[in-house]
Amino acid sequence: MAGQRRGFFCGSLDHSLSRRGFLGAAAAGAATFATDMTALNVLQQPAFASELKKQQKRVILLWLAGGSSQLETWDPKPGAATGGPFRAIQTAVPGVQISELMPKMAQRMKHTCIVRSLNTKDGDHGGGAKLMMRGRRDEANVQYPDLGAVLAREMGRVDSQVPDYVSFYFATEGRGFAPGSSGFLGARYAPMELTQSMIPENIRRLADINDLDHAERADLRDLLSKQFTQGRVNSTTSSHNEAYQRVRGLMSSEKLFDISQEPQKMRDLYGPTQFGEQVLAARRLIEAGVPFVRVARAWWDSHGQNFETHQEMVPELDHVMATLLDDLEQRGLLEHTLVVTLAEFGRTPGINASLGRDHFASAWSATLSGCGIKGGAVYGKSDPTGNRVVDGQVGAAELFATIYRALGISPTKNYYVGSRPVPLTEPGTKAIDAVLA
Amino acid sequence: MNMLRVRQVLLFLLLVFASRSVIGADEPPPAEKPIGNVVDHFIDLKLKQENITPAPQADDATFIRRLTLDLVGRIPTAAETKAFVESTDPEKRVRLIDRLMASPGFVRHQATEFDTMLMYGTQASIRDYLVQALTENRPWDRIFREVLLPEETDAKQKVAGEFVRKRVNDLDRLTNDVSVVFFGVNISCAQCHDHPKVEDWKQDHFFGMKAFFSRTFDNGGFLAEREAGVVKFRTTEGKDRQARLMFLSGKAIDDASVREMTADEAKKEKDRFEASKKAKTPPPKPTFSARAQLVEMALQPEQREFFARSIVNRIWHRLYGQGLVMPLDQMHSKNPPSHPELLEWLARDTAEHNYDLRRLIRGLVLSKAYSRSSRWQGEDAPAPRLFAVGAVRPLTPMQMAASLQIATAAPGSFPALEKNEEFEKRIENMEASVRGFASSIEQPRDNFQIGVGEALLFSNSDRLQKQFLGDAGDRLLGALKVIKDEKELVEVAVRNIYARNPTEEEIRVLIAYLQKRQDRPIEASRQMLWALLASTEFRFNH
Secondary structure, eight states, X not given: OGGGOOTTOOOOHHHHHHHXXXXXXXXXXXXXXXXXXXXXXXXXXHHHHHHXXXXXXXXXXXXXXXXXXXXXXXXXXXXXXXXXXXXXXXOSSTTOEEETTOHHHHHTGGGEEXXXXXXXXXXXXXXXXXXXXXXXXXXXXXXXXXXXXXXXXXXXXXXXXXXXXXXXXXXXXXGGGSOOOOGGGOGGGOOEEESSOSSOTTOSOOTTSOHHXXXXXXXXXXXXXXXXXXXXXXXXXXXXXXXXXXXXXXXXXXXXXXXXXXXXXXXXXXXXXXXXXXXXXXXXHHHXXXXXXXXXXXXXXXSSOHHHHHHHHHHHHHHHHHHHHHXXXXXXXXXXXXXXXXXXXXXXXXXXXXXXXXXXXXXXEEEXXXXXXXXXXXXXXXXXXXXXXXXXXXXXXXXXXXXXXXXXXXXTOEEEETTEEEESSOXXXXXXXXXXX | OHHHHHHHHHHHHHHHHHHHHHHOXXXXXXXXXXXXXXXXXXXXXXXXXXXXXXXXXXXXXXXXXXXXXXXXXXXXXXXXXXXXXXXXXXXXXXXXXXXXXXXXXXXXHHHHHHHHHHHTTTTOOOHHHHHHHHHTTOOHHHHHHHHHSOOTTSHHHHHHTHHHHTTTTSHHHHHHHHHHHHHOBOOGGGXXXXXXXXXXXXXXXXXXXXXXXXXXXXXXXXXXXXXOOOOEEEOTXXXXXXXXXEOTTSOEEOOTTSSOOOHHHHHHHHHHHHHHHHHTSOOOOOSSOHHHHHHHHHHXXXXXXXXXXXXXXXXXXXXXXXXXXXXXXXOSTTSOOSSXXXXXXXXXXXXXXXXXXXXXXXXXXXXXXXXXXXXXXXXXXXXXXXXXXXXXXXXXXXXXXXXXXXXXXXXXXXXXXXXXHHHHHHHHHHHHHTHHHHTTXXXXXXXXXXXXXXXXXXXXXXXXHHHHOOOSTTBHHHHHHTOOOHHHHHHHXXXXXXXXXXXXXXXXXXXXXXXXXXXXXXXXXXXXXXXHHTSHHHHEEO
């Protein structure tokens, strides 16, 4: 059932009915059809724009770069030799406990499911980051697109006025390990990466050209190109003109990145940290229709002083994530927005001589909140010391299949690399049904 | 040798026979016929069968732009275009081809192209080696040999070894990349299972190919190869198997070295390798080199089909925008060529002429099929695989950057064409100055899509402005500044950038654009130049 869902619709009868109406009207309105219906030019159909706004699905990925510790967050082991100094606290969901460092999320567990049984087998920053961004390993000759690129393709619109994959990663630690990558999907779906400034590169008009000239210069370019492409249309020449047609829209989306447009009260809620501000920007972006935003928080790589590191960083994560879920809920966006926490791996239960925890991919946790998710669910189980998975072991592929299903995308959908069909997830991969709404 | 000759003739006769049975009526072209004519023979035959009249030949201005981009990696200067268009020499196209192929730009551009083909995705380059090899017009089989079996005592050849060294830590990748790049087949599916659709590719092929590389490793920056070794794998049925040294054709070599080394042997060998590592010298070569066996086998007349067909298909793809087999790495029985007889003829011809790529390239650009207009006047354009209309291909990063530099240089800033050496030197310097900019442009691949990043870069980055659109005397904008007549100004700009004369409509539109901004003429011209440079016509080779 869920596997048949398409695009940005939830698959309920109401929606498929309205989808039909909407398709008919869109066709009558001579909207642009591209290869699939996610590419419909719906924003130019005002009657349906508001419906779209409600129905379009989005994802915010909170990327905990360096590998946060599952023991100090989602899978505490109080009392075990490996447990560390922090306690576990009861959450709003009976029977579910998380680290005491996350009291705010504890109150909001009804929106969130925890997967505690990831065994991803790669404890290397580079390998792990690639694996967890793409849900699979590259092959010799196939470079896979990452989650953001796939979702940009599945949920974005060809002529979108907003970017369809935005990535905030300001820290230098680990950035090179986890670059956004559109792989074989090509540059069209490559991320707009923000690494230094809250405003994307080349999105602002240079001072020495006025706005009208900038626009008319683009019109002139368009006119010259149209003469040329007569009788010469192919998908690459089209992509060139589509790219330029998106420029002005993207430039006008600059204010989406500008959090000073938010009321001070809202900014105070997210807090003055860089992470908080970027997550607020992410919320502004997805609200405007950006399908995928990653916000990276670095650097969790606590080989030494694990507990100090987590004592400092987990409460920030707790606060910002809780604020985000509240904000999305109040705006009616939470049921259409999936918030994911993920890293390249977790951390060893064993505590090393520097009171640190090392890289650990054998039994760690990720969370999914909001869209398509059975809130409050806990899936899988690690043993009492946290050293291995004892129930519900899953890898990156299963997690990705679950994410796709939660968004109504079939994990078996094929892309084609040359003549070779490449399904979104490896054949035979099972989504975690137990956490899907 | 004589026997070989006889065998080749027999093989050829066999092919001729096979072709005839397919084509029917027309006689196949004889072996000594010029390549361009053979191309047209087969392409036209197919068009006739499909009842399609191809697009007319491109005009001179279009032809020189296409050819200059293909052969030397840049657009022609306005002076080159003018001289070519105005020439009344009936042989001027051939002369142009020969002039460009004799210029140093030809080697530079081919080296860039082959470097991309060989090293894509490795973040390394063997371009220095390729420049040397292509300057001497080394045959493709020799380049293949030097890339896989570099003589590492020779510093120049050691560079070539980067091809293997950059991949040797991932033998699966090395195995597949060699198969893809040199033999046109992607056997990565067969790593985990027999290919689901192509019966040619079994796990035996993947691991058979891997066996040729499995003894190779990086020994302190030099390639080393063990005396013995074996590749084991598990079939999908769960059986454990030992791979033979087996080529893609299925031909295998059985050698006593396909075995595990004893602990003692391994230890002794390791000591030897460690010693050369310390001495920073190439390690001793094995008595039996599995890697060398692959090279020998792939070039044997009975096995060379993969090697010869693949390079022909790749060069064809580069010049015609579409391979005779597509995708380039799917040359197998379930994916036949668009023109099987043509591919066979070219592959045989290339192999028999010493894998001389200059000869192949020259032949391919001499065909009528190469020089057709890229505009289709009728309703639906015929499928690209029919080559009825010229291809429209995105520029590579280096073509794009070099062309931007030439398009925005003042026409009078180039040395006269007659001063050939000075002219070439200037072009070389211009290319060198834009390598940095080239790295901000994406390398086109199959089904290439241009991203919005490029459009934003062009629209709003000051790099374009600073590097190309300044108004100093040696820049185009500087030259336009002193032209009073608007029509002339537009003509100079369009000729420099598009390498053709503007149409009446373009003159009208561009003059109108300038006139609307009479209070700021330099800005107006700069914006006009931008629109021309950012347009689709400039972005593509057509």
